[in-house]
Amino acid sequence: MATVAGGQGSRDVPVDRSEGFGERLLGLLLDRAHEMPPQLIAPLVAEEVNRIGGRDITILLQDYxxxxxxxxxxxxxxxxxxxxxxxSPAGTAFLGATTVEQSRADGVRMYLPLLDGSDQVGVLALTLTTVDDDDRRLLRRLAGLVADMLVTKSNYTDQFFRARRRAPMSVAAEIQWSLLPPLTMLTPQVAVAGILEPAYDIAGDSFDYALNDDILHVSVIDAMGHNLDAAVLATVAIGAYRHARRADVGLAELYMFMDAAINRQFGPDHFVTAQMMRLDVGTGHLQWVNAGHPPALLIRDHQVIQTLAGPGTLPVGFGGDIPQISEQRLRRGDRVLFFTDGLVEEHESGGEQFGEERLIGIVERARGEDVREMVRGVSHALMRERRGITSDDATLFLVEWRGGTTDHLATVDL
Known part of the structure; x- marks a missing residue:
């Protein structure tokens, strides 16, 4: 039982935040959320937080x-x-996926990560007069429910997308963002994170992934051309990739299906460079097809120990090539960084390309970070070193193999 301070001349009012009360409160929120229109999510969250004595409530979403x-x-x-x-405290909560508490004269400011699965949506911030373990447990669960509601309701409204925008977005970028899966996935066996730049003007770059049983599927693509032409080509490429992947075919068949689909639709004058990968998350067995991309980097103990070079395959869409499949056995903790050529071929007018060596240097300095922090940190560091110059799309996609099993997550101990 905690208390919330009343107004001038009033006494503190007891507020029940026990687990039984919390279950009833979260149940009420969940019951209402099913039919709640998107614009009422914020008032509903504010009402429920007020019930437990919270004030100055803010929902913060990550910008693009x-x-x-x-x-x-x-x-x-x-x-x-x-x-x-x-x-900022909110940023610390967001990056670390952990609650941050900041003591203030009027109480405790709490910042709780909004996690939809393992994908960070944003941060819920509020102030309480006092905080105990009942508060922490209840608010952690409330933040998880709010995150799920935001993600679910975003399919019915533009409100959340508008809040995340800090600049005008091109039509091509609008298309590309609508194609993307969540930027991050964290599981006990494998973790992935990706980032695209320039966020408001991407066109031909994209990525996709899926974890089907013990196999992680990944594709990173770069469609030729610029603006809407590239976005349309990328849309067909990602659609063909998903269609073939969901038919549960091997890497060779998957490449050939994408190749035929793009060739039939656009002819031999249009193509997509790509990397397609399959990782057995139980054994660490990695297979990939490189169709025109720079080789991925294998990172072990914070060092790039090799590039994952191998026999190349023609870009997707030229028609009729037999894909060359490469293989590598990963160790637990290994990371594989995929990237498109826009990252290393950027240069100032008359100057040298940014180059792979400088990329490796930045990657090796990114120590002690999870995959999401590393991808974000490397992308921003590259942008700073290029002094903000971006004449081509650029993609980073990082995979970390952790090994082990997840069977314990399917059991419930009460």
Whole structure:
């Protein structure tokens, strides 16, 4: 049982935050959420947080460039300035996927990560007069439910997408963002994270992945051309990839299906460079087809120990090539970094290309970070070293193999 301070001349009012109360509160929230229109999510969250004595409630969502957390507008929510991800309590909660508590004169400011599965949606911030373990447990569960609601309701509204935007977005970028899976997936056996730049003007670059039983499937693509032409080509490529992947074919058949689909639709003058990968998350057995991309980097103990070179395959769409499949056995903790040529071929007018060696140097300096932090940190470091120059799309996609099993997650001990 905790207390919330009343107004001037009033006494503290007891607030029940026990587990039984919390279950009833979360159940009520879940019951209402099923039919709740998107614009009422914010007022509903504010109402429920107020019930436990919370105030100054803010929902912060990650912007597309992954630089700041932007406030979601809504009745009952406090709207302030965006919070920098790199240097704020909200950013610490977001990057670390952990609750941050900040003592203030009027109580404790709490920042709770909004996690939809393992994908970080944003941060829920609120102030309580006092905080105990009942509060922490209840608010952690509430934040998880809020994250699920935001992701589910985003399919019915543009409100959350608008809140995340810090600049005008091109039509091509709009198409590409709509194609993407969640930017991060973390499981006990494997973790992945990806990032695209420039966020508001991407066109031909994209990636996709799926974890089907013990096999992680990944594709990173770069469609030729610019603007809408590249976005349309990338859309067909990703659609063909998903169609073949869901038919449960091997890497060779998957490449040939994509190749035939693009060739039939666009002819031999249009193509897509790509890397397609299959990783057995139980054994660490990695297979890939490289169809025109720079070779991926194998990272072990924070060092790039080799490039995953191998026999090349023609870009997707030229028609009729037999794909060359390469293989590698990973060790637990190994990371594989896929990237497109826009990352290393960028250069100032008359200057040298950024190059793979500088990329490797930045990767090796990114120590002690999870996959999401590393991808984000490397992308932003590259942008700084290029002094913001971006004349081509660029993609980073990182895979970490952890091994082990997940069977324990399917058992419930009460």
């Amino acid at each position: 460039e992954q630089r700041v957390l932007t406030p979601l507008p809504g009745r009952g929510l406090a709207i302030g300035e965006p919070e920098p991800i790199d240097d």
